[in-house]
Amino acid sequence: MEEFLNKLPTSVSKTELLRILQEFQDKYGYLDNDFIHELSKKIGIQPGKIFGIASFYSQFRFKPSGKYIVNLCSGVACHINSSENLINVFTKLTGLKDGETSADGKITLELVPCLGGCANSPVVKVNDKYYTKVTKADLLKIIQELK
Amino acid sequence: MEFTITINNKKIKVSNNEKILDVLRRIGINIPTLCNVPGLSPTGACRLCVVELNDTNELVPSCSTPVRVGMNISTHSNKVINARRVIVNLLLSNHPDNCLYCDKRSYCELHQIAENLNITDRSFPGEPKKSKSDRSSPGILREMSKCILCGRCVRICEEMLGISAIDIVNRGKNIEIETIFKKGLFYSNCIHCGLCIKYCPTGAIIEKSYVQNLIDKLNNSEKEKVIVISNSTIADISNFYGIKKFTDCRNNIVGALKDIGFDKVFTLSPGNEIFIYENAVKILNHIKDKSNNTLIVTDCPAAKKYVKSELSELSPLLTSIPSPQQILAKFFKKSDDSNVFMTVVTPCVANKYEAVQSSNTTKGVPDIDIVISSNELLKLFNTYGIEFPYSRKQIPDNPSNSDTSAGPLFETKGGISETLIRELLYQNQKSYPKKLFEIKNDKNFIEFSFVLNNQQFKIASIHGISSLKEKVEDILSGKYLFVELRLCENACIDGCVQLRDDDPDKFKKIKKLILDYDETNNSDTASKNPFIKAYKNNNLKQK
Numbered sequence: 001m002e003e004f005l006n007k008l009p010t011s012v013s014k015t016e017l018l019r020i021l022q023e024f025q026d027k028y029g030y031l032d033n034d035f036i037h038e039l040s041k042k043i044g045i046q047p048g049k050i051f052g053i054a055s056f057y058s059q060f061r062f063k064p065s066g067k068y069i070v071n072l073c074s075g076v077a078c079h080i081n082s083s084e085n086l087i088n089v090f091t092k093l094t095g096l097k098d099g100e101t102s103a104d105g106k107i108t109l110e111l112v113p114c115l116g117g118c119a120n121s122p123v124v125k126v127n128d129k130y131y132t133k134v135t136k137a138d139l140l141k142i143i144q145e146l147k
Numbered sequence: 148m149e150f151t152i153t154i155n156n157k158k159i160k161v162s163n164n165e166k167i168l169d170v171l172r173r174i175g176i177n178i179p180t181l182c183n184v185p186g187l188s189p190t191g192a193c194r195l196c197v198v199e200l201n202d203t204n205e206l207v208p209s210c211s212t213p214v215r216v217g218m219n220i221s222t223h224s225n226k227v228i229n230a231r232r233v234i235v236n237l238l239l240s241n242h243p244d245n246c247l248y249c250d251k252r253s254y255c256e257l258h259q260i261a262e263n264l265n266i267t268d269r270s271f272p273g274e275p276k277k278s279k280s281d282r283s284s285p286g287i288l289r290e291m292s293k294c295i296l297c298g299r300c301v302r303i304c305e306e307m308l309g310i311s312a313i314d315i316v317n318r319g320k321n322i323e324i325e326t327i328f329k330k331g332l333f334y335s336n337c338i339h340c341g342l343c344i345k346y347c348p349t350g351a352i353i354e355k356s357y358v359q360n361l362i363d364k365l366n367n368s369e370k371e372k373v374i375v376i377s378n379s380t381i382a383d384i385s386n387f388y389g390i391k392k393f394t395d396c397r398n399n400i401v402g403a404l405k406d407i408g409f410d411k412v413f414t415l416s417p418g419n420e421i422f423i424y425e426n427a428v429k430i431l432n433h434i435k436d437k438s439n440n441t442l443i444v445t446d447c448p449a450a451k452k453y454v455k456s457e458l459s460e461l462s463p464l465l466t467s468i469p470s471p472q473q474i475l476a477k478f479f480k481k482s483d484d485s486n487v488f489m490t491v492v493t494p495c496v497a498n499k500y501e502a503v504q505s506s507n508t509t510k511g512v513p514d515i516d517i518v519i520s521s522n523e524l525l526k527l528f529n530t531y532g533i534e535f536p537y538s539r540k541q542i543p544d545n546p547s548n549s550d551t552s553a554g555p556l557f558e559t560k561g562g563i564s565e566t567l568i569r570e571l572l573y574q575n576q577k578s579y580p581k582k583l584f585e586i587k588n589d590k591n592f593i594e595f596s597f598v599l600n601n602q603q604f605k606i607a608s609i610h611g612i613s614s615l616k617e618k619v620e621d622i623l624s625g626k627y628l629f630v631e632l633r634l635c636e637n638a639c640i641d642g643c644v645q646l647r648d649d650d651p652d653k654f655k656k657i658k659k660l661i662l663d664y665d666e667t668n669n670s671d672t673a674s675k676n677p678f679i680k681a682y683k684n685n686n687l688k689q690k
Contacts, residue, residue, distance in 0.1 A: 033328060048335055049305065051327040052314025062328060 001028070005038055012043045021054055030061040058112055066101045066108035068146050071125040074111045077118035086122055086139050087111065093143055107146055152218040153201075167209035167220065168196055176222055179231065179260045181238075181348050182297035183210045187306050193297050194234055195260065199224045206230055232264050239266070240273035243292045249350040254647045256348035257295060283331030286339050286355055286499035294324055294351035300343035308612050309457070312337035324351075336456055340449035340634050341496025341643030354496055354644045358523045361490060362530065364516070365408045370488040374404055375475055377415040378555035379494040379640040380521040382657040387525070387646050388535040393555065393664040395536065402539035407531050413547040415491075416554025417478075418471030419566075420673035421682060422446055423553060425468045427570040427673070430629055434599070439625040444563055445632040446470045448501035453612065453634065461622060466629075471557075472498060473507050476514035490517045492524045494642025497634075520644035546678035552668035555661045560638040561593060563631035564608045568597055569672040575599055581671070589655075591636055592618065604628040611636040 004024060012020065020039065025031060031054060040047040054060040072087050091097055096109040117123040120132035124142065131142060148163040154171070161170050166189065171178050181193035189211040197206040201219040206227065209220075221227060239261060246258065253259075276292035298315060301324060305311045312335040316325040326335040343352045365372060378393075385396030401412045426444050433442060443464045445451060455462045469477070472491050479487050491498065499518045501507060507514050519527070528534075542548050553566040572579035591614040596605045608631040609615050615632060622630055635641055640661070641654035650656075665671060673679050 036327065046305075046309070046311035046336065048314050048327045049311040052311075052316050052325075055316040055325075056318050058318075 001032075001035055001038070004028075005035075005042065008042060010042075014043060014045055017043060017045065017050065017053065018057075021050075021060060025060060030064050032062075058110075064101070064105075066106050068106060068126055069108045069110060070142075070146070071110050071112045071115060073113075073115045073121065073123045073125075075114035075118070075121075077114075078122040081121045081133075083122040085136065086124070086134060089136055089139055090143070093140070150216050152214055152216075152220065154220045155222055161214045163214075165214050167198060167207075167212050167214055167218075170214060171198075171209060171222060178209060178222060179263065180210060181256060181260070181295065182299060184299050184302060184346060187302045190298055190302070193238075193295070195231055197227055197230050198222050199227050228264070232266060235261050235264055235266055236270045238295050239269060240271035241276050242295075243275045243278065244269075249293070250353045250356065251350035255350060281326070281331045282355070283333035284337065284339055284355070284500065285333075285503050286341060286496035287332055287337075287344060287352060288355045289324075289332070289352050290350060291323055293349045295349055296322055296324065297348060298324075299346045299348065300324060300352055303342050303346050307342065308338070308340070308453075309616070310336055310338060310453075313343070338449045338452040338456070338634070339497045339500035344496060345643040354520055354522070355499065356523055356526075357517050357519050358526050358530070361517050361519060361527065364488060368488050370486050371411065372409045372488050372490070373411045373413070373479055374409045374490040374492065375413045375415055375418070375472065376400060376404075376492045376524070377494060377521075377558065377639065378419075378661065379558045379642060379645065379657070380492050380524060381414065382555065382640060382660045383494065383521050383645045383653075384525065384535065385660055386653065386656050387648070390536055391660075393660050395540070398540040398542060399535055399537040401543050402541040403528060403531075403533045403535075403537045405541055406539060407527070407533070409490075411544045412541070413475070414543050414550055414554060415471050415475070415493075415558075416550040417546045417676070417678055418475040419446075419554040419557040420551065420676055420679050421474045421478075422468055422471045423557060423563075423566050423570050423673040424679050424683070426466055426567055426629075427574055429466050429468070430567070430571060431574060434602075434628070440464055441622045441625050441627045442466050442629040443622070443632055444468075444567065444629050446557075446563070447497065447633045447635075447639075448495075449497035450615075450632050450634040452497075452500075453615075454632075458615070458619060461619065464622065469507075470498075470501060472515060472518075473501070476507070480509070480514055488516050489514070490519065491515050492519055492521060494521050494639055494645045495635075496520070496643050521642070521646055522644050525646055546676070549670075549676050549678055551670040551672060551676045552665040553671055553673050556665045556671075558639040559658050559661055560589070560610060560633075560636075560640075561608045561631065562638065563633070564593075564595065564606055566673065567629070567631075568595075568606070570674060571599060572597075573672045573674050579672070581666075589637075606630065609633075610638060 021031060024035060036047050036050050040050055072090060073083055090109060094102060094107060096102060096107065098109060098111045101108040115123045115125055117130060117132055122134050124131040124134045126142060131138060149160055151158045151160050159170060159174060168178065179195045181195050182190055191208040191211040194208055196209045198209045199206055199221040201221055279291045281289040301314055304313055312332060313324050313326055316323055326332055344354055381397045381400060382393060384400060385393060390396040404412045430442060441464060443461060444466055448470060451465060454465060476489060479489055502513045502515045502518050556562050557566045569579050591610045593608045594605060596603055605627050606629055607627050609618060610633050612634065637654040640657045
């Protein structure tokens with residue numbers, strides 16, 4: 001983390017906050033308390049405010065995630081194409097609810113409002129890989145692969 | 148540029164950059180608002196202040212809409228009133244209806260507005276929000292189910308203080324007002340000033356009440372029960388019941404508290420006086436040592452915490468004299484296994500926080516057992532059916548019986564400076580002009596110079612964080628001998644948990660009570676109190 005902060009220029013504009021948060025999360029997986037406090041000193045925004053801003057975006061995480069982040073879409077188009085069933089199946093098989101990580105640290109479930117693939121809904125995303133028009137059978141297969 | 152607009156069929160002169168709401172307030176038209184705080188940026192969050200533009204039949208929020216040439220506004224048309232009713236109905240749709248047990252009760256702005264709009268039924272049956280509270284702070288209690296997300300507290304904390312201990316977190320229906328990582332106020336950078344309590348329109352942010360604990364202790368504790376009342380509280384109760392003389396009300400309160408069951412009743416004055424005396428000694432030594440630093444004199448726990456955490460470059464300049472409450476706590480509880488149960492009444496939330504700091508505890512137990520607010524003291528009196536003027540008058544116990552008027556004066560705006568300069572001059576040359584410092588001035592920043600030992604000194608009195616931030620460099624440059632610092636803009640007499648009152652000029656009346664007392668009193672500087680003389684001699688002996 002120190003390395004990351006040292007690489008930032010001495011004075012950082014407040015408008016660069018989101019970019020910095022994204023970069024940090026890409027590198028370390030989530031935004032932690034210490035980082036937010038250190039960044040606060042550098043960027044001149046109070047830690048509480050940074051947390052408030054970051055919490056607006058579902059892309060930011062505040063606790064460590066598993067190796068595989070499974071995004072199930074709960075948006076309108078996916079919902080119409082029975083994404084709710086997929087979510088129930090997933091929860092039944094893995095015991096994970098929204099935002100939870102499995103005990104072995106492998107899988108994190110995150111429900112998202114939209115993945116931008118409504119035409120091919122329901123959509124499931126595992127890390128950077130998209131699965132479209134997912135059926136129950138497809139989901140079972142995906143879970144098998146992850147385990 | 149000035150022009151006229153039409154409001155409710157009347158021509159009104161306005162200037163270019165005014166907001167509609169400001170014009171309405173100026174000409175005395177009453178519009179309900181929930182999110183608006185004069186002086187802070189308008190957010191247009193609650194939409195209660197909507198008015199109708201007659202040309203387009205459009206509803207616009209008056210708090211954030213600037214006036215335009217040719218505007219024709221209706222403030223209470225049928226459309227407007229219906230819109231307001233819908234908004235309030237929606238706000239109430241998921242509100243927990245436990246008003247009977249809510250501390251805000253008749254002072255709740257949401258309740259008041261619903262009543263004014265004749266809302267008697269729940270028209271949108273939503274599920275009431277589940278109770279979720281943050282009890283981590285010793286002074287502030289947040290009950291988020293009562294929050295209507297107006298954002299007043301967030302803007303106070305951000306714009307007025309620059310702290311942002313709380314912010315709007317999450318999005319959509321999951322929005323809530325939260326601290327960092329939702330850990331609670333005590334674990335955030337909150338300075339426990341209590342301004343959010345003062346501005347919250349509902350019962351979502353209230354002071355943590357200790358009255359019931361106090362009553363239990365009064366009846367069950369074998370210890371000697373001691374209570375210390377701040378002078379701001381006395382003056383506030385005096386104003387509340389229309390008692391003209393400060394000392395009359397003080398003696399009334401002392402009598403009442405003795406009847407309730409306290410063994411000894413004191414005012415905070417001896418603490419204030421020791422605080423003044425110790426600071427004066429420190430400043431005189433400071434002059435002798437020819438140091439060029441500016442000293443920061445403050446008894447305000449919130450200001451101290453702010454300086455330590457946010458302006459750490461200033462923190463070595465704080466004179467490390469404990470606050471008057473804590474001075475008295477050390478005085479009354481001399482030994483570890485003290486047989487004293489001590490209660491303090493203050494107008495301040497931060498005192499509750501200060502009392503649990505490790506430096507103010509002995510073996511983990513706070514030196515001051517219970518801190519209650521002026522507001523809670525009134526509840527205590529109401530519980531025991533006590534009305535003022537109370538029939539029994541009593542003089543406070545020694546050492547509060549020989550109070551000087553410096554004690555009460557100390558708690559007003561500019562009071563630290565005024566009493567401290569008096570004391571400096573008195574200790575140095577035994578004489579001082581009365582009213583040497585323009586304490587009646589209501590500005591948040593005042594500079595003053597005076598002569599001590601043929602040397603000219605400058606001091607400053609700073610109230611509020613924004614004034615402090617502007618003067619950081621002046622303080623660091625050593626321009627002043629000392630600065631007085633308090634976080635509340637009208638000092639302790641207008642503290643956040645004084646009696647609830649809609650009168651915006653209340654603090655002026657309270658101040659007048661205290662100034663009148665000071666004017667008619669000849670014993671008006673700390674060292675004139677025999678108790679301080681004894682304290683001084685005792686100190687010398689110990690050395």
